[in-house]
Amino acid sequence: MSCTTILVGKAASYDGSTIIARDDDSGSGRYDPKRFIAVAPKDQPRHYRSVLSHVEIDLPDNPCRYSIVPNVLNNRGILAEAGANEYNVAMSATETIAVNERVAAADPFVELVPAGENAEIPGGIGEEDIITLVLPYVRTAREGVARLGELLEEYGTYESNGVIISDVDEIWYVETIGGHHWIARRVPDDCYATIPNQLGIDDFDLSDAFGDQREYMCSADLREFIVDHHLDRTMRAHTSRRAVASHRRDRFNPRAVFGDSTPKDHIYNTPRAWYMQRHLNPSEDWDSPNARFTPISDDIPWCRVPERKVSIEDIDFLLGSHFEDTPYDPYGTLGTPESRHRYRPIGVNRTGHMVAIQLRPYAPEASRAVMWISYGSGPFTTAAPFYANVRDTPAYLRDTTPEVSTANLYWTNRLIAVIADAHWFETQNLIGRYVEQVRVFGHRLIESTDAGIAKAIAASTAKRSPADRPSEDAPAGVGDGMTGVGGAAGAADVPAALEGANERMAAFLETHAHTLLNDVLYTSSNLMHNSFAMSDRWI
Incomplete structure (x- = not known):
């Protein structure tokens, strides 16, 4: 179960x-x-x-x-x-x-x-x-x-x-x-x-x-x-x-x-x-x-x-x-x-x-769905936002290998968890800082992307002649060229904007997950049971 x-x-x-x-x-x-x-x-x-x-x-x-x-x-x-x-x-x-x-x-x-x-x-x-x-x-x-x-x-x-x-x-x-x-x-x-x-x-x-x-x-x-x-x-x-x-x-x-x-x-x-x-x-x-x-x-x-x-x-x-x-x-x-x-x-x-x-x-229908995704054991990671209505997804989350590899988020998170688990108290500040960074960046990314899409939709709609615009009585998405997007330019630009935002979120995760892996590895290595230094003899 x-x-x-x-x-x-x-x-x-x-x-x-x-x-x-x-x-x-x-x-x-x-x-x-x-x-x-x-x-x-x-x-x-x-x-x-x-x-x-x-x-x-x-x-x-x-x-x-x-x-x-x-x-x-x-x-x-x-x-x-x-x-x-x-x-x-x-x-x-x-x-x-x-x-x-x-x-x-x-x-x-x-x-x-x-x-x-x-x-x-x-x-x-x-x-x-x-x-x-x-x-x-x-x-x-x-x-x-x-x-x-x-x-x-x-x-x-x-x-x-x-x-x-x-x-x-x-x-x-x-x-x-x-x-x-x-x-x-x-x-x-x-x-x-x-x-x-x-x-x-x-x-x-x-x-x-x-x-x-x-x-x-x-x-x-x-x-x-x-x-x-x-x-x-x-x-x-x-x-x-x-x-x-x-x-x-x-x-x-x-x-x-x-x-x-x-x-x-x-x-x-x-x-x-x-x-x-x-x-x-x-x-x-x-x-x-x-x-x-x-x-x-x-x-x-x-x-x-x-x-x-x-x-x-x-x-x-x-x-x-x-x-x-x-x-x-x-x-x-x-x-x-x-x-x-x-x-x-x-x-x-x-x-x-x-x-x-x-x-x-x-949000406009074209950018309405956001999938907050995390891989691996929950206490050691956090969810990050990705727009769902896209044609492709970032390689860092898409190209997960069956074998262990730090080239993708799933295995990186699994490695962080198994290392940090043995030294919970010593690694908690590192994980907590990562969680805060990802959440802050994620919320800011969604808000800025939403604002950019709204601005593009407004500009695109303003350029169209009244005869080309959807009737005020028409349901959302009618005449848009893409569901819920008001404007011909919007029909071409919104998917690219969402995919670009997803790539930025993935790049942020890749950088900061690798940093976290380095940090928990270093901290846990110093706490191994077989650690020994000559200076230990004089403590």
């Missing part, structure tokens, strides 16, 4: 953006190198075959361009993991979750059956496939939920997953329920949601899902699925059998109906939700014996209103955190040796990347 997710509604974020963010952690004992790439429509397959399940699917002939952060190795398929398309729809897939045995028995997972005496039977879709099958073909988050739901119902899945789909107005979280069923809930605008490898949605309204779909969506026969397989365990006030049979309960807690909870969750999962909410709602009692929620609580809310607007820095800190300022911090001094290793931290050694996708309502 792996991955941690935090979702931030537009009224809960610091700038009115929707923000979806997830750590992608590989399985125990495995490390997956990552890269940042742009996929052109001509490179999108028209016939798709999964590496893991061998499912084959014909795809539409009209894909759009999109940017993703997949694995370098193709041994388990594309595994696009996180991405945004040119229509400013973003996805993160997937958060591994679990359903109970009754659900798995009622709707078995669609697993690959290898050829033997009979022909091979392909499996369903999974983490490997989902973004590639959905993101290039949708213009809104709701369209993404509908397309994913259709794929799940037709082809099924071989695993339980949570999938995030967002646009500038909405964030939707989809959970797979058995082989073919699914539920989706919209994150309230004024809330954040936290998901730590458990089925997380704790409230669902079937009347809305089968009605206006304002906040909920689901598979077509979900109501019957629950009833027919006796999945609802909710206790009600005593009444006649006939009344119970005729009662249609439209509001329920999916955790109680579909979810699973074991003592292992209290070590691996629930502490992460506890810590994220502890940070974003700090005035609540989280630590006393009378605290409502503890690290082992099974009823920590899926979403809630934060005490302050949530920033990119909050997300970056939380998804790289190790339970700072608690007795459970493996690098801390509080508690005991046992408590400091009691729970699985959020930022672990196996993190391949963290991607936070910010969709900004105040």
